[in-house]
Amino acid sequence: MSEEKHHISSYKSHAFVLLALLVLTAASVAVTSLEMGPFNTAVAMIIAGCKAAIVLIWFMHLKFDNKLYAIFTTLVLVIFLLVLYVTFFDYSYR
Amino acid sequence: MADMEKHAEHSAHVHRDDEGDKLGMWLFIFTELLLFGMLFLMYAVYRYKNPEAFLLGGKELDVFMGTLNTVILLISSATVAMSISAIQKGNKKLALILLGITLLIAVVFLVNKYFEWGAKIDYGFYPGSALLHELGHGTTLFFGLYYVMSGIHALHILIGIGLFIYVAMQIRKDKIHSTDYIWLENTGLYWHLVDLIWIFLFPLFYLIH
Numbered sequence: 068m069s070e071e072k073h074h075i076s077s078y079k080s081h082a083f084v085l086l087a088l089l090v091l092t093a094a095s096v097a098v099t100s101l102e103m104g105p106f107n108t109a110v111a112m113i114i115a116g117c118k119a120a121i122v123l124i125w126f127m128h129l130k131f132d133n134k135l136y137a138i139f140t141t142l143v144l145v146i147f148l149l150v151l152y153v154t155f156f157d158y159s160y161r
Numbered sequence: 162m163a164d165m166e167k168h169a170e171h172s173a174h175v176h177r178d179d180e181g182d183k184l185g186m187w188l189f190i191f192t193e194l195l196l197f198g199m200l201f202l203m204y205a206v207y208r209y210k211n212p213e214a215f216l217l218g219g220k221e222l223d224v225f226m227g228t229l230n231t232v233i234l235l236i237s238s239a240t241v242a243m244s245i246s247a248i249q250k251g252n253k254k255l256a257l258i259l260l261g262i263t264l265l266i267a268v269v270f271l272v273n274k275y276f277e278w279g280a281k282i283d284y285g286f287y288p289g290s291a292l293l294h295e296l297g298h299g300t301t302l303f304f305g306l307y308y309v310m311s312g313i314h315a316l317h318i319l320i321g322i323g324l325f326i327y328v329a330m331q332i333r334k335d336k337i338h339s340t341d342y343i344w345l346e347n348t349g350l351y352w353h354l355v356d357l358i359w360i361f362l363f364p365l366f367y368l369i370h
Binding site: 073075076077078081082084085088089092095096099100103107108111112114115118119122123125126127132133135136139140143146147150151154155158 | 180183184187191194195198199202205206209210224228231232235236238239242243245246249250349350353354356357360361363364365368369370
């Protein structure tokens with residue numbers, strides 16, 4: 068059996084990640100009450116994007132695992148954004 | 162001689178490929194991301210076409226309930242991650258406790274969802290209701306997406322509960338331990354995916370401004 072060295076995250080690092088996620092959630096709820104017009108949604112999506120990145124990198128271990136997973140995940144994100152772009156390109160000019 | 166015995170003992174072992182198992186889990190996660198991605202795409206287009214209706218619809222949703230579920234789901238993501246650390250360190254008891262907390266939170270999430278949906282349905286917001294018919298196309302689309310997207314998400318929570326029960330039983334039986342924990346690791350990955358989707362559902366439905 069090949070004994071690979073696995074990265075074991077400490078409880079403390081998990082607690083830190085959780086704290087960061089909770090702070091971002093509070094920020095997300097707080098900015099909802101500000102009047103920023105269309106930027107409200109943009110800010111909400113940027114915060115959600117940061118939270119998603121934190122979950123992917125630390126909780127889902129992309130930082131420590133085979134880089135293949137990180138590359139694939141980025142590709143999936145790019146495909147999604149491309150589809151979103153093409154769809155809105157279509158809808159905006161109807 | 163001792164080496165040969167060791168070798169014979171080894172080949173009697175069940176074949177294991179943890180890296181392959183994990184890759185399989187990630188491929189499944191990618192299909193899930195695209196499934197929800199397309200639902201988010203539908204949401205984006207319908208919101209673009211009906212901005213006022215989505216704004217009014219969003220105001221009908223309970224921000225407190227949404228925030229509460231966000232917070233507890235984030236905590237459960239941390240506890241399942243900690244439970245993996247615990248099993249890696251050989252602390253079976255702590256791993257089971259943390260997994261138990263995760264399971265409990267998953268159940269609480271669904272109970273909250275039950276009350277939340279119940280309140281909405283009592284108020285008259287349900288697919289095909291007279292109220293939605295009266296409010297028009299945009300609001301109907303908003304609540305249609307709300308029920309479908311949070312419904313599919315809730316289904317994933319339900320599947321997660323099943324996985325947690327199975328994994329906890331395997332840990333109890335020492336089938337999952339400090340050198341063989343890919344089942345727990347993949348269950349954790351699945352649970353983080355469920356969290357990941359909720360991270361986007363929450364602002365897009367509850368925090369529309």
